[in-house]
Amino acid sequence: MKHLLRTLLAGTVAVSASLAASAAHADNYVSITGAGSTWSQVAIDAWRADIRANGVVVNYSGTGSTDGRTQYIQHTVDFAVTEIPFENPPEPGQPAEVPDRPYAYLPIVAGGTSFMYHLTVAGKQVRDLRLSGKTLALVYTGAVTRWNDPRITAENQGRVLPDEAIIPVVRSDGAGASAQFSRYLWRVYPTIWCPFAQSHLGACGLTSFFPTFGNAKSQVGSNGVADYVSASYGEGAIGYVEFAYAKRINYPVVSLLNQAGYYTQPSASDVAVALTRAQINADLTQNLDSVYVNPDPRTYPMSSYSYMVVPTTAASPFNVDKGKSLATFINYFLCAGQQKAQILGYSPLPKNLVQAGFAQVAKIPGTVPSPALSSCNNPALSVLTSAAQPLPCQAATSRVSCDGRTPATTPPAPTTTTSAPTSTTTSAAPTTATPRTTTPGSGSPVPVTSAPVGKTAGATPPAESSSRAAPAAAAAPTPTAPSGGAPAATQLVDPAGAPYVTSVSLAARSESSQNRLLYWLSALVLLAVVVAPPVISWVLLRRRNRSATG
Amino acid sequence: MTNVPSARVRTSSVTPELVSSLVAAALGALALVWLLYERILPTSGMLGFWLCWYTAFLALYAVVVGLTQDRLAVSDRIAAVVFSTAGLVLFSVLLLVVGFVVDKGWDAVHHWNFFSETTALIGPDAPLDRGGIYAAAVGTLEQVALSTLISVPLGIATALYLNEVRGHLAGVVRTIVEAMTAIPSILAGLFVFAAVVLTLGFNRSGLAASLALAVEMLPIVARTSELVLRLVPNGLREASAALGASQWETVRRVVLPTARPSLVTAVLLGVARVVGETSPILLTAGFTNELNYDPLHGPQVSLPLFAFTEVRFPVDNAITRAFGAAAALLLLVLLLFTSARVIAGRPLGHVRRRERRRLARAFATATDPTRQVPTA
Numbered sequence: 001m002k003h004l005l006r007t008l009l010a011g012t013v014a015v016s017a018s019l020a021a022s023a024a025h026a027d028n029y030v031s032i033t034g035a036g037s038t039w040s041q042v043a044i045d046a047w048r049a050d051i052r053a054n055g056v057v058v059n060y061s062g063t064g065s066t067d068g069r070t071q072y073i074q075h076t077v078d079f080a081v082t083e084i085p086f087e088n089p090p091e092p093g094q095p096a097e098v099p100d101r102p103y104a105y106l107p108i109v110a111g112g113t114s115f116m117y118h119l120t121v122a123g124k125q126v127r128d129l130r131l132s133g134k135t136l137a138l139v140y141t142g143a144v145t146r147w148n149d150p151r152i153t154a155e156n157q158g159r160v161l162p163d164e165a166i167i168p169v170v171r172s173d174g175a176g177a178s179a180q181f182s183r184y185l186w187r188v189y190p191t192i193w194c195p196f197a198q199s200h201l202g203a204c205g206l207t208s209f210f211p212t213f214g215n216a217k218s219q220v221g222s223n224g225v226a227d228y229v230s231a232s233y234g235e236g237a238i239g240y241v242e243f244a245y246a247k248r249i250n251y252p253v254v255s256l257l258n259q260a261g262y263y264t265q266p267s268a269s270d271v272a273v274a275l276t277r278a279q280i281n282a283d284l285t286q287n288l289d290s291v292y293v294n295p296d297p298r299t300y301p302m303s304s305y306s307y308m309v310v311p312t313t314a315a316s317p318f319n320v321d322k323g324k325s326l327a328t329f330i331n332y333f334l335c336a337g338q339q340k341a342q343i344l345g346y347s348p349l350p351k352n353l354v355q356a357g358f359a360q361v362a363k364i365p366g367t368v369p370s371p372a373l374s375s376c377n378n379p380a381l382s383v384l385t386s387a388a389q390p391l392p393c394q395a396a397t398s399r400v401s402c403d404g405r406t407p408a409t410t411p412p413a414p415t416t417t418t419s420a421p422t423s424t425t426t427s428a429a430p431t432t433a434t435p436r437t438t439t440p441g442s443g444s445p446v447p448v449t450s451a452p453v454g455k456t457a458g459a460t461p462p463a464e465s466s467s468r469a470a471p472a473a474a475a476a477p478t479p480t481a482p483s484g485g486a487p488a489a490t491q492l493v494d495p496a497g498a499p500y501v502t503s504v505s506l507a508a509r510s511e512s513s514q515n516r517l518l519y520w521l522s523a524l525v526l527l528a529v530v531v532a533p534p535v536i537s538w539v540l541l542r543r544r545n546r547s548a549t550g
Numbered sequence: 551m552t553n554v555p556s557a558r559v560r561t562s563s564v565t566p567e568l569v570s571s572l573v574a575a576a577l578g579a580l581a582l583v584w585l586l587y588e589r590i591l592p593t594s595g596m597l598g599f600w601l602c603w604y605t606a607f608l609a610l611y612a613v614v615v616g617l618t619q620d621r622l623a624v625s626d627r628i629a630a631v632v633f634s635t636a637g638l639v640l641f642s643v644l645l646l647v648v649g650f651v652v653d654k655g656w657d658a659v660h661h662w663n664f665f666s667e668t669t670a671l672i673g674p675d676a677p678l679d680r681g682g683i684y685a686a687a688v689g690t691l692e693q694v695a696l697s698t699l700i701s702v703p704l705g706i707a708t709a710l711y712l713n714e715v716r717g718h719l720a721g722v723v724r725t726i727v728e729a730m731t732a733i734p735s736i737l738a739g740l741f742v743f744a745a746v747v748l749t750l751g752f753n754r755s756g757l758a759a760s761l762a763l764a765v766e767m768l769p770i771v772a773r774t775s776e777l778v779l780r781l782v783p784n785g786l787r788e789a790s791a792a793l794g795a796s797q798w799e800t801v802r803r804v805v806l807p808t809a810r811p812s813l814v815t816a817v818l819l820g821v822a823r824v825v826g827e828t829s830p831i832l833l834t835a836g837f838t839n840e841l842n843y844d845p846l847h848g849p850q851v852s853l854p855l856f857a858f859t860e861v862r863f864p865v866d867n868a869i870t871r872a873f874g875a876a877a878a879l880l881l882l883v884l885l886l887f888t889s890a891r892v893i894a895g896r897p898l899g900h901v902r903r904r905e906r907r908r909l910a911r912a913f914a915t916a917t918d919p920t921r922q923v924p925t926a
C-alpha cells in the first residue's frame with residue numbers, strides 16, 4: 001500500500017516535472033533517516049523536499065547536534081548532522097562520544113554566527129552597530145556591560161550609544177551556535193575567553209552550553225533568542241542567532257571587524273569568502289583558525305559550517321541501498337541545493353569544501369559518482385572572483401558611517417551628508433581589493449552600486465545583502481550609469497529625506513505637542529470624574545424621592 | 551412599605567447609577583494613573599500600568615459608591631466587581647490563546663489543501679496553497695487511538711482493583727498511580743526510548759510513540775475511573791451481593807454500567823491530555839514528512855510534533871503552518887471535550903440517580919439480574 005502510493009506519487013511527479021531521467025529509478029531508492037542539528041534543519045528540510053521529487057525519501061528530525069551524535073552512536077539513525085565533531089575528550093561533565101561504526105565528516109552548509117541586537121536611540125532603532133570580535137568577547141565574558149562603553153564608542157566612529165546595560169542573550173540548550181561562537185572566542189581571544197571559561201566551565205575550550213554570567217539571559221532555541229531580543233523588554237539585548245532569524249523579522253545584526261580592517265555583515269558571499277580558507281584536519285574535522293583571520297576584506301570572520309556524519313561501512317542500520325539514497329542526496333545538496341541554502345539565510349559552501357565533500361561521498365558504501373565541478377550548480381564555486389568588495393565606509397578607518405552620518409558632534413547639512421560617501425565611493429577604490437575582472441557583465445560597477453542597498457543598514461531590509469552574492473548580483477540586469485556614483489548617492493539618503501539628527505528632533509517635537517493635548521484631555525476627564533458622580537447620584541436620588549412622595 | 555423592597559430590588563439590577571459610577575471610576579482611574587504612572591512618576595510599562603489602573607479603579611469606585619451608599623453596599627459592590635473581573639480575566643486569557651493561534655494560523659487553515667495534503671513534496675518556504683498536515687493528522691489519530699487501546703483497559707482494571715477488589719497492594723498501587731500523574735511527560739518518552747527503542751531494538755515508530763503516550767495516559771484514566779467508581783453507592787453492591795451475585799457479576803452488571811457515562815468522561819479526559827503532548831513523542835516517534843499509515847514501521851509524524859518542528863524555522867510560511875497545525879489540534883481537543891460533555895450527559899449526580907432508579911427497578915422486577923429494562 002505504502003509502496004504503491006510512493007510509486008504512484010513519484011510517477012506523477014516525474015511526469016509533471018519531466019524529470020524522467022532520474023525518476024525512472026524512483027522506486028529503487030530506500031528511505032534514509034537522520035537526526036541532529038537544528039542549525040541546519042531548514043536547509044535540510046528544503047533539500048529533502050527537492051530530492052523527494054526524484055524519489056529519495058529523507059526523514060530528518062532536528063533534535064539537536066548532541067542528540068544527533070548520540071543517535072549515531074546508538075545505531076538508531078543512518079546519518080547525523082552536527083556542528084562539532086564527536087567529543088573525545090568530552091566537554092566538562094559530559095560522557096566521551098566514541099561511535100563503534102566508522103564514519104566520515106562531510107561539510108553540508110555554511111553560515112555566519114550573527115549577533116542580533118535591540119538598541120533604540122531617541123525613538124529610532126540603531127541599525128548600523130559595528131563591533132570587533134574582541135569587544136564581543138568582552139561583552140560575552142561580562143567585561144563590557146554598558147552600551148556607552150568607550151570601546152564600543154570607538155568602533156562606531158565616535159557615536160556614543162545610550163547609557164544602558166548590555167543584556168547578552170545566550171542559548172540555554174546545547175547548541176551548535178554556542179559551540180561555534182565559543183570556538184571562535186577560544187581560538188582567537190584565548191586570553192579573554194580562557195579565564196572566563198576556567199571559572200564557569202572548569203576548562204578552556206569550546207562549549208555547546210554557553211555559561212550564563214552577570215547580566216546574561218539564557219533562552220531556548222534560536223527562535224527563543226530572537227524573540228527575547230526583539231521583544232519590547234529586549235531593549236539593550238544582544239544575542240547570537242542564525243542570520244535567517246534576524247532577517248525574517250527585519251532586525252539588524254552586528255557588522256563584525258575582519259582582519260583586513262572592514263566591518264562586514266554575515267551575508268552569504270562574505271561567509272563563503274571567509275570559508276575559502278577553511279582547512280580540514282587529518283581526522284576530517286574542520287580547522288577554522290585561518291578563516292577567523294582571513295585577510296580578504298570581504299571576510300565575515302565568525303563563519304563556520306556544519307557537518308554531516310556519514311557511515312563508511314554497511315553496519316546496521318545502514319546498507320548499500322541506503323548508501324545510494326544518501327549519496328544521491330549529498331550530491332544534490334553540495335551542488336544545486338546550495339542555491340536554496342542561500343535563499344534560506346545560509347551561505348553556500350565554497351569550492352574547497354565542496355571538493356572535500358565529494359571526497360567523502362566516495363567512501364559511502366553503495367555510493368553514486370559525484371558530478372564534475374563544471375556541472376555542479378553551486379553559486380559559491382567562484383565566490384573569490386565574484387563577491388563584491390566592501391564599501392569604503394565599512395572600513396575601520398572610515399570617518400563616515402554607511403548611512404551618511406559623520407562622527408562630528410554637530411549635525412551635518414543634508415548636502416554634505418549625501419555627498420560625502422558618494423565621493424568616497426566613486427573616487428577611493430578599495431585598497432586591498434583585487435580588481436573585479438570576472439564574468440562579463442559584472443565588470444561594470446553593478447555589484448558596487450547594488451552593494452550599498454544591503455550595506456545601508458536602516459534604509460532597506462538586510463534581505464538585500466544576501467542577494468549581493470555573486471551570481472545573483474551579476475545576473476541581475478541593473479541599468480546603471482557608467483560612473484555608478486549617482487544611484488549610490490540617492491540610495492544613501494535617509495528614506496525620510498532628512499538627515500538622521502533632524503528627523504529625530506522633529507519626531508520629538510511632534511511627540512511633545514501630542515503630550516500637551518493628552519494632558520489637557522486627562523485633566524478634563526479627571527474633572528468630570530470628580531464632579532459627575534455626586535451630581536448624577538444627587539439627581540437620581542431627587543428623582544426617586546420625588547416619584548416616591550408624589 | 552413600598553419604598554423599602556423596591557430599593558432592595560434595585561441594588562441587584564443594572565441601574566444608570568451603577569453603570570455611570572463604574573464608567574466614571576474606570577475613566578477617572580485611567581486618567582489619574584496615566585498622569586501619575588507614565589508622566590509624573592519615573593515608571594512605565596504595560597503590566598504595571600494596568601495593575602495600578604485596576605487598583606485605582608477599585609479605590610475610586612469605592613469612593614463613588616460610598617457617596618450614596620452605606621459601607622455594606624460598598625463592600626458588596628467591590629466584591630462583585632472583583633469576582634467578575636477574575637472571571638473575565640480567565641475567560642479572556644482562554645479567548646486570547648485560541649484567538650492568537652487561529653489568527654496566526656488562519657492563512658494556512660483557510661486553504662483546503664492544508665487538511666488534504668502532506669509536506670512530503672514541499673520545503674519550509676513553499677507557498678501555503680501547497681502541502682498540509684494530512685500526515686500529521688493521521689499520525690495523531692493513530693497514535694492516540696493506539697495509546698487509548700493500551701491504557702484504557704489497564705486503567706479501568708487498575709481502578710477496579712483499587713476500588714472493588716481492594717487487595718493488599720491497593721495502597722501501594724494508589725501511591726504509584728498518583729506519583730505517575732506527577733512525573734514530567736518527557737520522562738515517559740525517555741522511558742519508552744530507553745526500554746523499547748534502545749533495549750529491544752524497536753525502531754522509532756508510531757507504536758513507540760503510542761506506548762509513551764499510554765504511559766502518560768494510564769495514571770489519568772486510572773485515577774479518574776477510581777474516583778468515578780467510588781461514587782457508585784455501596785447499597786447497589788450490597789443489594790447485588792444479597793441477591794447472590796458474585797463479585798465479578800456485581801462489577802460487570804452493576805458497578806460498571808452505573809458508572810459507564812462517567813467512565814467515558816474519564817477516558818476522554820485522558821485522551822485530551824495526551825493528544826497535545828509533544829515531549830513523549832519527541833524521542834520516540836522520529837520525524838518524517840511522509841504519509842505513514844503504518845504505526846509499526848518507520849517514523850510517524852503527529853500534529854504537536856509537526857507544529858513544534860515547523861515553528862522553530864526562521865521562515866514565515868513554516869511558522870504559519872505550525873500555527874495552523876496548532877489550531878487544528880485545538881479544534882480536535884475542543885471536539886473531544888464537547889463530546890465528553892455530551893456523552894457524559896448531565897452532571898454525575900444526576901446520572902447516578904437515574905441509573906440507580908433504573909437498576910433498582912430492574913433488580914426488583916426481574917428474577918435474573920439483567921441490565922435490560924423491560925418497560926419503557
